Amino acid sequence: MQESAISLAINLITSRDADLFEIIALSLRVSLVAVFISLIFGLLIGASLATSRFPGRQVLSILVNALMSLPPVVVGLLVYLCLSRSGPMGWLGLLYTPTAMIIAQTVLITPLVAALSRQVIEDLFLEYKEQFQSLQLSKSQQINALLWDSRYSLLTVALAGLGRSLSEVGAVIIVGGNIDHLTRVMTTAIALETSKGNLPLALALGLILLCMALLINALLATLNFSAKRQAYA
């Protein structure tokens, strides 16, 4: 089965299977957009938690950490309830669209980005804190400097978010519905082919997904390494 899966995967790629490339493109689009939005919110939350001292900060940090392990199906269900016709955002008509999948993935990834970035930024903040106080930097100037100086570590955070996003299936299948040519992504296609008993195709899709994740990680790691080596430590 393994051999046939590998040869099937190679065949699908070399024959430039239109359905396959459509699924790959949608997977990447949904994941990258979700990661991008999550980075905006997650970094803001992480940086604020790392640099601010207010009552309840510790509780909030624990909550954000706990949300890292949010069950995807629960998130999918909550987003489904919000976007369904009778839900508070039903009038938007987003259910079973890629946008709904992006929303679900953003909800899933944001706590992950916030928690991991908080740790990275807090470590750096403790090092810079007195210097910042001495220079009389405003909160926004501090956060900007911290984000910039920890950008290479934060790239790893973004990768973790992308990894979770690409491999996610529970939430996107609930809010996306796995509709062919509309909301079918790699993971939902694998789930479908497995349920149909079409294991070679499922395995082939899985191999392609693995290769995609490996390629993206290798690309970013190379970029990270060369940027660090060139100018910064």
Next chain:
Amino acid sequence: MHYWQRLTSVQNGKLMLRPFSKGQQRSFPGFVHDDQMGSERLCHQLRRTQLSINSVSFNTGTTELLRNVNLSLSASGITAIMGFNGAGKSVLLKIMHGILQPTSGQVLWDQHPSDQEHRLSQAMVFQKPVLLRRSTQANIDFVLKQRNTKNPKLRNELLSRVGLLAKARQPARLLSGGEQQRLTLARALACSPSVLFLDEATASLDPASTAIIERIVSEQANLGTKIIMVTHDAAQAARLAQQIVFMDSGTVVEQSCSNSFFNGPQSAAARAYLEGRIYKSDTHEQEQ
């Protein structure tokens, strides 16, 4: 007639000033108030900086680090704060600079509590260099940009002054310990400080790096910047400082001019310190 001016370059150890535009006058509190527009002048603020510390105490909840400190420092020259480990020197320095707030008491600059504008005209160099994860020149640019005085020429002149121009594009964190400390000094000077705090800035440096930093500090003091430094190096204090403040167990036990202090310290603690003897004050004995 008075003009607002700003530091634009350093030439032969003198700092060059240019008038601020109206917008810059408002946005850059670290101003220079001068009566000669466009002339070559001293580089820092001419504003007086008499420091008075009135009954300042500081505790961490469980430990009292400063006890009823009273101190008055002149507006110019170099003052060295000396004392045994744990005497409260660094804490006092941070309270003067506003990084720590005293538990009780007041720190007054020119009879007024320190405000943000005044603190922008101060700078501090820490014992352990804290450098941004950027290039050497970017560390200077960061401060100049924050003070609305970003100027590559000025940055290069500051780097040249501390002997780091050739390493301007190198990652700051890959510099040697001495070079890193010189960079933090250049970054502090980029603030055009009227008061410069040094917290054991040469404690872990070799003699050559120490000599460079001492030279720059002396030059800066001659330009009118008030220098307040914490040091354990008695020889350094004797070389640089005009005034010595000696602390023991969270209090100031002696304040005198440098010659008097080194020729005849008044307190038993200072005598023991200079003779290299272990000294136990009453407070220490009580605590033990």
